[in-house]
Amino acid sequence: MVAVLVFFALNGVVFGSWASRVPALAEQIGAAEGALGLALLGASVGMIAAALITGGLAAAYGARLVLGVSTLASAAAVPLLGLAPSPLALGLALVALGACVGAFDVAMNIAAVTVIRSTGRPLMPVFHAAFSFGGLIGAAGAALAVTTGLRPFGHLAIVGVVVALVLLVFARQVPNEARPVAEEVEVRGPAPVRRPVLWLLAGVALFSAVAEGASADWSALFAADYRGMGEATAAFVYGAFSIAMAITRLFGEWAQRRVGGHRLLVFGALLGGGGLVLTAATPVTWVTFLGFGLAGVGLAYMFPIALDLAAASGRRADGTGGERELSFVTAIAYSGFLAGPPLIGGIAHLSDLAVALGVAGVIACVIAPTALAARAAGRRESETAGV
Template identity: 30%
Template sequence: MTARTGVRPSAVEVTQWRNAVVVAYAASGIAFASWVARLPAIRDGLGLTPGNVGLLLLCLTLGSFLSVSASGLIVLRLGSRRTIRTGSIMVGIGLAVAGFGTSVLISPLVTGVGLAIIGLGTASWNTASNVEGAAVERAVGRHIMPRLHGSFSIGTVAGAGLGAWAAAVSIPVFWHLAAAGAVVAISVTTAAAWFRADLTPHGGERSYAPDTFGDPSTGPIPVIPPGGSAAGEAPLDNKRKIAQAWRDRRTVLLGVLVLGLALAEGAAGDWVALALADGYGQSDAAGAAGYGLFVAFMTIGRFAGTVVLDRYGRVPVMRGCAAMAVLGLALFVFAPAPWVAYAGLAVWGLGASLGFPVGMSAAADDPAKAAARVSVVSTIGYGAFLCGPPLLGLLAEHVGILHSLLAVMVMLVVSFLLSPVARKVT
């Protein structure tokens, strides 16, 4: 089924749209966690040092940097549906190539090429998902962005769980990642048939979905497609829209706020499994399970986020999240016993849970400028996933993996101080 072009969606169509976006977020989580959970096996299979792992992740960084730098223009040019479909196919191919390089060829170069392809597909895909998510949030008329990102976290829990199982039963990395890539590409390209952000008419009235995915917000909210403008407003050139968003002070500061909390999330994804294995003597399977614990509590935080945000507001919640992330990270690094480290992962996961979804919602406060601003905040936020892994890897060569994670606290303090920029703009 394909959504109707130029027609205001019905409640049923909005529900289908929302569910399709959930699939896109969850599949992204599965893709990410699948290769992260097997990072110890990739490291061992290729015989890499921590610094070499950081350099390998630099391939992902370079691919992601190229993609995220152009993501705003890509989404405005192609639309979020085509961007997400193309990105998911690239990620599926990249997973298979990375697994082939690890298990079959035993080639760091081929594995690096696979990670670069994953980066190229993921960055624009995720930016487009945030644009699509912001649009469906306006169509639903309820605060659902934390729960959409919670769907990503559910995907990471599933991916990490399958990764831990695959490691425990010694499934070759290639077969595991190739299967995960196929599932991701097929599910997302199918679900994209119900996306509507590119098709909804300018200034369309809100269509209501059943009250099952969030709490009500007040007032009608117009549905504006990516790159669209409010009724009666002449559309701007795409490059000009992006340039204006980059010059907006609040948008840039929102990006920096998201950057700190995203770094806390990304550092866990890239280094928790290795830190548990090297710092606390845990097995590869236990390391993957530790990452699963982190994303499980991050998922809890995201699904609870709607209620917490409605009760306390964005600013106090962002301050609390940054403080909890610092506490959890400290517990993990300085734990006197492995069980304390696992407890720290739970607190760390809760603290990192709401940075991205709140940043995306805040960037979309003005529907007419949502697409450009969401792409800018996404671009800055994804800088954590791009620059963090290789820099932490190089630092780990000198101070060890555990203590290298303390560098994340600096950006978390910055996020704490920038929390007021998340205040809702009307």
């Protein structure tokens, strides 16, 4: 379990490190906002492509091997961002990094499923808490690099070395799920794309990605431009969202045991969506902090529980399986990170950012009926299989 927690934190460190250096990377390539935005799409493209195939690779070769290779590849790819001389070069480097991190992400979640099944504990939100705290560590390291005048290549090279060293220490401790028995390999079941329950769980993850991305990308700008906060104070608004999400995930096992996965999705969606709508509608400073804090609490469980339920829906009679299902839902969710920023930005351009955040809140609330529909679809599948 500890090794898997470490890899979740490492994934967060990689993301938090390079994402926090975007302003410096923009200066490095001399890109305007439009060109930079296109370059940044490269990461999402790479992540989606990798997520689509990683489940099959993990099923064939084991999550431990795929996780080790993708982690090492991420460590090698992240410094390349600091060498990019143009928007095109940065975009290509981000496609490569996105593919590595996407495979890393899917493989670590599959390893987490193995731990959950072996312990019988609903730990997926706790693993994602490690990712959240890793992201905060990565962002703090980036801030230190900026204050010391360290250029992106030097900073990201250090990150890559640290990730590689931690990999060497913990790689062999990652659990590998037992290979399925021969009869179970023969009966793989329907493809994920043909299962309504997986499309609905993918919808939960997709809507969560849009709402989470809106909170992360636009909270500081909204606080500064629409609520009149100074730049430093506005940065704390994003901090309130991130820290609330990270801390809430630490209590995920307790909450999931007492409330249940589908109910947590419903309650969290209404709380998180309501927080964003409250923030958008109320021009009061303390309400802005409260609203984004509620969004962090409400959205904390959406993505990890959707992945947990997807993997559970693919579990075979011998206790193995779920890799393809988890990979499918993850790939759909990544499209939310791809489409979310231009969606929210476009709405803000046509109206204003307060309206755009309100729309993001409504999208989060849609998770509630989607989760209920996923529970009903799962029950229908179970009844059909039992006939």
